[in-house]
Amino acid sequence: MAIVVQKFGGSSVANPERIKAVAKRVVEAKDRGDDVVVVVSALGDTTDELIALARQISERPPKREMDMLLATGEQVSIALLAMAIHELGRPVVSLTGGQGGIITDATHTKAKILHVNTDRVRRELAAGKIVIVAGFQGVTPDYDITTLGRGGSDTTAVALAAALKARECEIYTDVDGVYTADPRVVPSARKLADISYGEMLEMASLGALVLQPRAVEVGAMYNVPIHVRSSFSRETGTLVREERVVEKDLVVTGVAHDVNVAKVGILDVPDRPGVAYRIFSALAQEAINVDMIVQTTKEQQTTDMLFSVSRDDLARAKEIVEAVAKELGARDVIVNDNVAKVSIIGAGMVSNPGVAARMFEALAKADINIQVISTSEIKVSCLVRAEDVLKAVRVVHEAFGLSQADPEAGAAL
Amino acid sequence: MAIVVQKFGGSSVANPERIKAVAKRVVEAKDRGDDVVVVVSALGDTTDELIALARQISERPPKREMDMLLATGEQVSIALLAMAIHELGRPVVSLTGGQGGIITDATHTKAKILHVNTDRVRRELAAGKIVIVAGFQGVTPDYDITTLGRGGSDTTAVALAAALKARECEIYTDVDGVYTADPRVVPSARKLADISYGEMLEMASLGALVLQPRAVEVGAMYNVPIHVRSSFSRETGTLVREERVVEKDLVVTGVAHDVNVAKVGILDVPDRPGVAYRIFSALAQEAINVDMIVQTTKEQQTTDMLFSVSRDDLARAKEIVEAVAKELGARDVIVNDNVAKVSIIGAGMVSNPGVAARMFEALAKADINIQVISTSEIKVSCLVRAEDVLKAVRVVHEAFGLSQADPEAGAAL
Numbered sequence: 001m002a003i004v005v006q007k008f009g010g011s012s013v014a015n016p017e018r019i020k021a022v023a024k025r026v027v028e029a030k031d032r033g034d035d036v037v038v039v040v041s042a043l044g045d046t047t048d049e050l051i052a053l054a055r056q057i058s059e060r061p062p063k064r065e066m067d068m069l070l071a072t073g074e075q076v077s078i079a080l081l082a083m084a085i086h087e088l089g090r091p092v093v094s095l096t097g098g099q100g101g102i103i104t105d106a107t108h109t110k111a112k113i114l115h116v117n118t119d120r121v122r123r124e125l126a127a128g129k130i131v132i133v134a135g136f137q138g139v140t141p142d143y144d145i146t147t148l149g150r151g152g153s154d155t156t157a158v159a160l161a162a163a164l165k166a167r168e169c170e171i172y173t174d175v176d177g178v179y180t181a182d183p184r185v186v187p188s189a190r191k192l193a194d195i196s197y198g199e200m201l202e203m204a205s206l207g208a209l210v211l212q213p214r215a216v217e218v219g220a221m222y223n224v225p226i227h228v229r230s231s232f233s234r235e236t237g238t239l240v241r242e243e244r245v246v247e248k249d250l251v252v253t254g255v256a257h258d259v260n261v262a263k264v265g266i267l268d269v270p271d272r273p274g275v276a277y278r279i280f281s282a283l284a285q286e287a288i289n290v291d292m293i294v295q296t297t298k299e300q301q302t303t304d305m306l307f308s309v310s311r312d313d314l315a316r317a318k319e320i321v322e323a324v325a326k327e328l329g330a331r332d333v334i335v336n337d338n339v340a341k342v343s344i345i346g347a348g349m350v351s352n353p354g355v356a357a358r359m360f361e362a363l364a365k366a367d368i369n370i371q372v373i374s375t376s377e378i379k380v381s382c383l384v385r386a387e388d389v390l391k392a393v394r395v396v397h398e399a400f401g402l403s404q405a406d407p408e409a410g411a412a413l
Numbered sequence: 414m415a416i417v418v419q420k421f422g423g424s425s426v427a428n429p430e431r432i433k434a435v436a437k438r439v440v441e442a443k444d445r446g447d448d449v450v451v452v453v454s455a456l457g458d459t460t461d462e463l464i465a466l467a468r469q470i471s472e473r474p475p476k477r478e479m480d481m482l483l484a485t486g487e488q489v490s491i492a493l494l495a496m497a498i499h500e501l502g503r504p505v506v507s508l509t510g511g512q513g514g515i516i517t518d519a520t521h522t523k524a525k526i527l528h529v530n531t532d533r534v535r536r537e538l539a540a541g542k543i544v545i546v547a548g549f550q551g552v553t554p555d556y557d558i559t560t561l562g563r564g565g566s567d568t569t570a571v572a573l574a575a576a577l578k579a580r581e582c583e584i585y586t587d588v589d590g591v592y593t594a595d596p597r598v599v600p601s602a603r604k605l606a607d608i609s610y611g612e613m614l615e616m617a618s619l620g621a622l623v624l625q626p627r628a629v630e631v632g633a634m635y636n637v638p639i640h641v642r643s644s645f646s647r648e649t650g651t652l653v654r655e656e657r658v659v660e661k662d663l664v665v666t667g668v669a670h671d672v673n674v675a676k677v678g679i680l681d682v683p684d685r686p687g688v689a690y691r692i693f694s695a696l697a698q699e700a701i702n703v704d705m706i707v708q709t710t711k712e713q714q715t716t717d718m719l720f721s722v723s724r725d726d727l728a729r730a731k732e733i734v735e736a737v738a739k740e741l742g743a744r745d746v747i748v749n750d751n752v753a754k755v756s757i758i759g760a761g762m763v764s765n766p767g768v769a770a771r772m773f774e775a776l777a778k779a780d781i782n783i784q785v786i787s788t789s790e791i792k793v794s795c796l797v798r799a800e801d802v803l804k805a806v807r808v809v810h811e812a813f814g815l816s817q818a819d820p821e822a823g824a825a826l
Contacts, residue, residue, distance in 0.1 A: 054493065057497050058497065062496065065496050068509075069493065075482070084471065087470065
């Protein structure tokens with residue numbers, strides 16, 4: 001029997017009616033003859049409510065205790081979903097992250113999965129049960145409860161699928177797949193039938209919020225097919241997998257944008273070896289992810305260093321960078337959270353010169369100023385003013401002919 | 414350094430302000446030089462809210478999943494209290510029941526503590542930390558989460574105190590001690606300075622809700638002094654301990670009442686050996702506690718069996734008893750939840766004839782009909798109509814001269 005892992009996000013289990021609907025969906029999969037492992041997030045806004053509760057006690061609660069608090073959210077979900085499946089007459093068992101064998105490091109609130117011990121899950125599957133595992137959480141080797149950070153439930157699901165050698169990991173969400181751009185911004189955006197891990201990774205990192213980047217990385221590493229689909233319809237979604245079969249002639253696969261971005265700049269740092277190391281190792285120690293690093297060296301032997309972080313991390317990043325800047329003798333630190341990122345992604349980009357230029361041209365024609373540019377082999381990202389970002393997505397999407405209206409999408413590039 | 418265990422109930426941690434007040438109280442104890450272990454219940458009505466949520470999914474949720482769900486209540490409390498103590502600048506760590514070493518059997522929703530593994534708690538205390546342990550919950554040897562049933566947090570606290578050889582277990586509650594009767598019913602009731610385990614056990618079992626009977630049993634078994642006191646005042650409460658020092662001349666220590674009672678009767682059971690065994694083993698298998706068993710054998714070789722259960726258990730008890738009654742060939746099963754229990758408790762009772770008679774006399778004078786009587790060496794209980802119970806408490810309290818107004822309290826008996 002093949003194993004299928006299904007992951008349902010918070011909006012899919014926001015209330016008792018939706019939980020019952022999810023239970024039906026899970027039972028259908030089991031009745032098709034598969035062994036089913038289900039990963040669920042906390043109900044609706046539970047996590048935000050718990051964070052608000054903690055803030056009433058402490059402005060800066062210890063991270064270990066935040067994890068202790070937040071992990072209750074998923075524990076409620078798994079118990080309720082197990083009850084709903086039991087109500088449908090199927091044997092079922094719920095497991096916390098720790099019981100499900102999700103062993104992590106001790107980086108509380110942003111823990112990384114070290115390994116997955118599948119003994120208990122396999123034992124319960126062998127007993128004919130549907131197994132529900134709490135997403136977003138794990139335990140350290142000392143049994144301390146950890147959480148995996150934003151969107152960690154996706155990572156739990158894909159890691160379990162990898163460890164169990166599942167046939168597929170289905171990610172149920174409130175959109176029905178991965179689009180060439182956010183359909184709320186670009187109504188003519190097309191749904192992709194499939195997409196490679198690399199492209200999905202860029203899409204995910206860049207703000208197409210359907211799938212957590214770390215989950216995609218794990219999927220790529222263990223070659224787990226990830227099926228992104230809607231929990232509210234039966235339609236096939238988008239398959240994330242190694243080989244793109246369809247649309248391989250597309251140079252640009254999609255346009256992503258991210259508004260959870262802030263810009264940090266350190267101005268006039270004396271240009272010595274080790275400067276970048278000092279700054280970014282200090283941030284890494286605090287588990288702050290940095291993106292889009294740009295360094296410009298001036299005539300007077302000083303350097304400006306610009307980079308972006310997520311807005312949630314801005315306050316802490318500023319503190320850390322100001323301390324380091326003082327040590328290094330920099331002139332000033334600037335921060336700006338009135339920025340957003342727009343990006344084009346496509347595996348075919350590397351062999352097509354002029355792709356970046358076409359993006360810059362589209363933005364220029366729309367009178368949108370580019371603040372920072374960063375490129376990789378399969379993407380080009382531009383930081384723009386926050387108020388320009390939606391317009392930027394639309395004009396870039398159009399410039400690359402990605403709309404449904406255009407059957408020759410991308411082929412002309 | 415001596416270890417003190419402090420237990421705070423749900424009303425003591427009902428909101429962020431009260432949690433902060435509890436944190437201060439804990440820190441005061443730590444600053445007096447003791448090692449402090451704190452046990453907390455779920456916030457305010459959390460447990461009831463979770464039960465209501467489960468009922469929206471299933472009328473009869475699996476008990477294992479109920480435990481998974483309910484255990485989140487205390488996990489929220491311990492995390493928030495840890496944050497509040499951290500905010501006061503003291504090192505602190507919160508532990509779930511499982512992390513705190515509370516190992517139980519697998520009787521979900523009514524689990525019994527098998528043993529307490531104090532390794533982790535001792536390690537954290539040795540590191541100078543205040544240790545917070547979730548009440549009401551534990552894990553089976555297989556790491557499945559269990560809950561201890563009603564008032565289980567008291568049991569957690571006393572069991573931890575016993576295992577840690579604590580100097581004292583303080584039970585903080587919303588009353589300031591144990592009274593000769595419920596002060597809301599008998600305004601002139603007196604607070605007892607101390608009381609023996611045996612008397613407290615009867616008081617607790619009989620509905621004086623300040624302390625869980627199982628907690629008292631554990632306290633008696635390991636000789637843990639239990640100090641019942643108010644979380645809203647600094648006053649000394651009532652000390653539950655082996656030797657009563659004060660008031661030992663009192664024949665009747667107090668009057669207890671319990672409205673969470675229902676009566677079950679099996680009428681005209683053929684009077685054969687093993688009848689009682691069949692009925693009560695079936696109930697025991699479902700972990701239903703039975704109290705006040707009365708059997709009356711009639712001329713026609715049949716027996717009536719009457720007993721009381723808690724109202725929560727009535728529906729299940731009825732089902733079980735009806736099945737057994739059918740097998741045994743009984744004529745009928747009756748149930749009645751319009752009853753309540755009133756009891757007198759006193760260690761001196763056994764050597765004082767006429768105590769029970771004085772109680773019956775007081776009830777008769779007040780025109781209160783007695784439905785079932787049950788006695789032990791240190792108590793006499795009567796089942797009366799629910800609407801009569803408060804009057805019953807008052808007249809019995811008066812009959813034994815227990816009021817504050819009477820300095821000769823009880824001496825005349």
